[in-house]
Amino acid sequence: MTTELLIWLIPFPPLLAFFLIVLFTNRNKALSHDVGVGAAALSWLGSMVVFFRAIGTEHLGEHPIEASIPWLPTGETWFRIGVLIDPLAAVVLFFVAFTIFMIFLYSVGYQNFGQPIGDHDRPGLPPHGATLVDGKGRKYMVPSVEPLYSRFFAFLGLFAFGMYTLVVSDNLLTMFVGWEIMGLCSYLLIGFWYGKESARDAAIKAFMTTRVGDVFMLMGIAYLYSATGTLSFRAIFTEEVLHVLSTTATPILGMSVAGLIALLLFIGTVGKSAQWPLHVWLPDAMEGPTPVSAMIHAATMVSAGVYAGIRMFPLLTAGWHEGAALTTTMGIVAFIGAFTALFAATIALAQNDIKRVLAYSTISQLGFMVASLGIGAYIAAVFHLITHAFFKALLFLGSGSVIHGMEHGVLHTGDHKVDPQDMFNMGGLRRKMPITFWTFLIGGFALSGFPVITAGFWSKDEILADAWANGHLAVFVTLAVAAFLTAFYTMRQITLTFLGEPRTKEAEHAQETPWTMTVPLMVLAFFAITYGWVGIPESFPVLGGILPNWFHEFVGGTLLEHPPFLEFNIVPLLTSLAVALGGLFFGWLAYRGVKSPAQDRLQIPVLKNKWYFDEAYDFLFVKPAYWFAETFVYKWMDTGLIDGILHGVGKVTAFLGSAIRNYIDKLIINEFVGDGTARLTQWLGDRLRPVQTGRIQQYMLASLGVLIVVGSLLFSLLMR
Amino acid sequence: MTILFLITAVVILASAMMVVTARNLVHAALWLVVTLFGVAVLYAMLNAGFLAVVQVVVYIGAIAILFIFAVMLTGRQAREKGPGLNRNWWAAALMGIVTFIGLAWMLQGWRGFSQFSNALPSGFESVNELGQALVSPEAYVLPFEVASILLVTALVGAVYIAFNRK
């Protein structure tokens, strides 16, 4: 089949899985996961085929694989939607397909397929274990299967559909559609365990926060459409259009039209990728099951935000060229990215929940990518996006595996007050869960940027190199510090979780997780190591040149102008080596002896409480919104004013009614007309009755009299 | 002739007045007989000899007698001397007068009002002619027969109504 058709078909297996599971296979857990994983596998297969065909195509950037159909009639023309696989889309498709597939497979094990139904499991709450009796008559607990198992796969399918749509689309509209579908699914999945109030709140928080970003993004899309008359990437990113947009000025902050649109679209990225100030939803989104966290916060959704930003790079950098000062928009983007990177890293230092650390880490790394975009380092941003997706997904799935193992321990000991996600309850898990340990280690090192063998090193180094080379010192320093902190807290995490001795009985009884969970870890670990090697800069000492910098060549073709190759500079390399190795070392050093939070000197309240941003937003936005809704709109406007009007109308009508009844109806119509006529008739009757005497002679007299009268009248008339 | 007419007229009217005012019903019936006689004379003066005889035979001989029988059959009331006229007699008198004046006035407006009679053609036998008229199919046999049926019906009805079922 043609590649174009294949691309069209890629998003649909997960969508089909969604419908099939919801409509038909909901009761059958095995069938549901078969449908789900099978759909993910199909899409993965299709994506791989497309990817390999794409990289085999010469000059894919100038002649991307594309197809479109006329969809919406707009006056004289048609609004077209379609698919586009240019180099950027191809590499993104690659990692999206892999991570989605791995997450689907992982979910089978994570949601405890094959386990018995729990003792008091209810739909909407996390499963709590089932009691079994062993051969010797002893009771023991095992993990129980998730009650809403099938629904999970259905939602994951819908989510996957949204992401695939976003990646393959050739225009902003369908991209936005995919964007919004993922927003919906993140709500559904974060609130998957809807019985927990914290999960419900987190879901709403996520949706609302990203909504703020989405509104601005939609404004940007509308503005773009009105400025150019099209939303199709290939049509917008042409020399002429970009030139026009970049030279037309807007009254806002002296930005050009291109800059303003790019800024508005960027705000969407800020929301979706949880950059400051719209970062507050991501940590709370850890309420969802771990595959969801992996999906949303590593592989797909937040990556979608950065992907959108990368897509709009030509618009962002319209009117800018390498070496020039940053435009206003770029400056804002770079600032937000760098600030977020550092900000989130500081918070991650003080978190004790294994998933929270990773959440803030994600925010931080996304900050890296956004900053990279802001300074115009296109390739670096894409590179880091992909490597991050792999190792972050790996880390999240790994943490899920750890939690699963800990839950095993919790069920064993029966002490449900122990939080299986708290790192201070772990320790020594490297012996109990070796595969998880090694893959997590690889992932952690990749995150920290461990030199050469991890992909994270190559991508992070490229960002730093780009920042240094173009003289963006503030960004460089900020990112370097953030990288140091990243390595530090990562090592903290690894030390507390896996190294040392188990600190609790639950940790002692932890178990390795089944193959459906460890195989994805291994696959992702493979990529976390090797993916970096496709993008080794050719000017790198010693290692550069062994492999061609395929990534730069390939992805660079997406832009109109091939981004230049950077000259090698020793400073960024040394810096990244220093921060990575230093951070790892110091992290290990500081935490190898720590046994409890009391000994942890980084448990600073400000950091633990996320710089009090949640409280600030609550005060500034949430409470006023509630007040507005409850008091102003509900009490005053709705109940008071509108209901008041309605009651008033009702009262007036009732009054009119009773007035009419009493004065007109009763008095005039009933008494006067109704009873009056009756009385009149009666009176007349009484008066007239005596005429009928029954005496014939009187009747005759009367008739004769009348006859005479009438006769004389007639006679006189006729005789005239 | 004129004198005869005048005398007859006076007799008729006077006896008619007596008919309608006599208290004793038998008297009234007898006064009716007188009136009927006068009318018979009138018929004779009008050359309707047959009618005059029929008048006497039928009206006086049958109808007036019938009246007298009825008076007798309705008992003492007839012989009592209650008031002969009812309460509204003045209205009735007024009606009568008005009727008379009305009729007279209407009639005198007719141009043939004061004409005189023509002589009968010689050899004109009114009885013959009358007989012919009554039975000839081109003339009035049908009304004649119908009148007889009417009479029969009436008499049957009268018998039935007045029949004493004891």
Place this chain on the structure above:
Amino acid sequence: MIPLSWYLILAAALFSIGLFGVLARRNAIAILLGVELMLNAVNINLVAFWRYLNPIQMTGQVFAIIVFAVAAAEVAVGLALVISVYRSRKTIVADELDMMKW
């Protein structure tokens, strides 16, 4: 010679007297007497018209004979009724026969 008008006036007077009798008499039989007078007046009219206008044609007399028949029938039925009423109501005073009263 006697003008027609005398006959007509006479008949009219007789008719009026009969009318008075019908309307004013108490006794039911007396009422019927009045009716007789009226019928006779009609007959006088008929015969007078016959004689004065067209004596050749017998129409006037025939009409008068029919009137006789009708009068006889009417008297018979009327008196039968009176007798029947007398039997059931014991009265023949017209004013007392007011069953058609309301």
